[in-house]
Amino acid sequence: MQHRSEVEAADALKYAYEQIRAEIGKVIIGQDEVIKFVLISIFSNGHCLLVGVPGLAKTLLVQTVAQVLDLDFKRIQFTPDLMPSDIIGAEILGEDRNFKFIPGPxxxxxxxxxxxxxxxxxxxxxxxxxxxxxxxTAAGVTHKLSKPFFVLATQNPIEQEGTYPLPEAQLDRFMFNVALNYPSFKEELQVVKNTTSTHQVTVNKQLNAEQIIYFQQLVRNIPVTDNVLEYAVKLVSKTRPDSEFATPQVKRLLNWGAGPRASQFLILGAKCHAVLNGKYSPDIEDVRAVAKPILSHRIVRSYHAEAEGLSAGDIIEQLF
Known part of the structure; x- marks a missing residue:
């Protein structure tokens, strides 16, 4: 892409985002918040974890995003017998008696x-x-992955039997943890109407890999003022029970707070959120807009919080 002023580039990203939303909306009814956070994480070069019951079109959403962004897409169904080599690939002995690496999905x-x-x-x-x-890395050789590279993982909140919950350190790799809710009555009517007829939808490609990498760089280049930086870092510090900013309420309700990666993602997410809303620099409102899905999987509630039925989201609300 040719060099353009950052203001023009930011406007181009906002316009592209609106076009992408319109194309995804042809296939996915509702789920506006979810689509917004999935796209913010792509443009911020992060990864996203979706938590929702089966049948909420998680796979369809990702397929549609890949189609609209003209990117390669692979789905890996995680099962108890899946091996690491089923994901990353394996060395096999070729006909020439030499080992060669067969890339995984x-x-x-x-x-x-x-x-x-x-x-x-x-x-x-x-x-x-x-x-x-x-x-x-396979057999001591490092293989670079394609760019852009984005993982969207799904987790089922029910049927916890036979599951292996992700440890906190691994959850921390995900920029967002987004909860999917059931559609409204009106939305579900539309979904059933569309999916039980011969109704066919064609989505148009809006961006390509090169443009996405350009916009990811643009998001990093967005300027941010010191007061917004301080607000984000202080918000994360408030989640840590042993921090100077922790309130007595936090000390009682949380066992563990968010790490520095949360502060980084808050600023990146706020920058992207600002641009998608027509601003050229994030403010405190942008930090708040992305805070819940960034912080909710990085804090560990205490026995008191669980006994009082307080969710991670409720505690984050109190921090504001």
């Missing part, structure tokens, strides 16, 4: 890790290493 732009909590920690760790390093 992780070598794609968008990965849907379906029901990530159904597979043992060893296999989860293989994917999470790829997410962090943007590369995989």
């Amino acid at each position: 992780v070598f794609s732009n968008i990965i849907l890790a379906d029901e990530i909590n159904r597979t043992p920690p060893k296999t989860q760790a293989a994917l999470l290493e790829a997410m962090q390093e943007k590369a995989v």
Whole structure:
């Protein structure tokens, strides 16, 4: 893409975002918040964890996003017998008696890790290493992954039997943890009407890989004022029971707070949120807009919070 002023580029990203939303809206009815956070995490070069019951169109959403952004897409169904080599690939002995690396499904732009909590920690760790390093190592050789690289993992909140919940350190790799809710009555009527007829929808490609990488760089270049930076870091510090900013309420309700990665994601998410809303620099409102899905999986509630029925979201509301 040719060089343009950052203001023009920010306007171009806002326009592209609106076009992408319109195309996704042809297929996905409702779920506006979810779509917004998935797109913010792509433009912020982060990853996203979706938590929702089966049948809420999680797979369809990711397929549609990949189509509209003209990116390669692979779906990995996580099962208890899935091995790390089923994700990253393996060395096999070729006809010439030499070993060669056969890439696994992780070598794609968008990965849907379906029901990530159904597979043992060893296999989860293989994917999470790829997410962090943007590369995989097999037989001592490092293989770089495609760019852009985005993992959208889904987790089923029910049927916890036979599941392996992601540890806090691994949850921390995800920029957002987004809860999917059931559609409204009106939305569900529309979904059923569309999916039980011969109704066919064609979505048009809006961006390509090169443009997405350009916009990811643009988001990082957005200026941010010191007061917004301080607000974000202080908000994260408030979640840590032993911090100077922690209130007596936080000390009582939380056992563990968010780490520095949360502060980084708050600023990146706020920058992207600002641009998508026609601003050229984030303010405190932008930080608040992305705070819940960034902080909710990084704080560990105490016995008191659980006894009082307070969710992570309720506690984050109190921090504001």
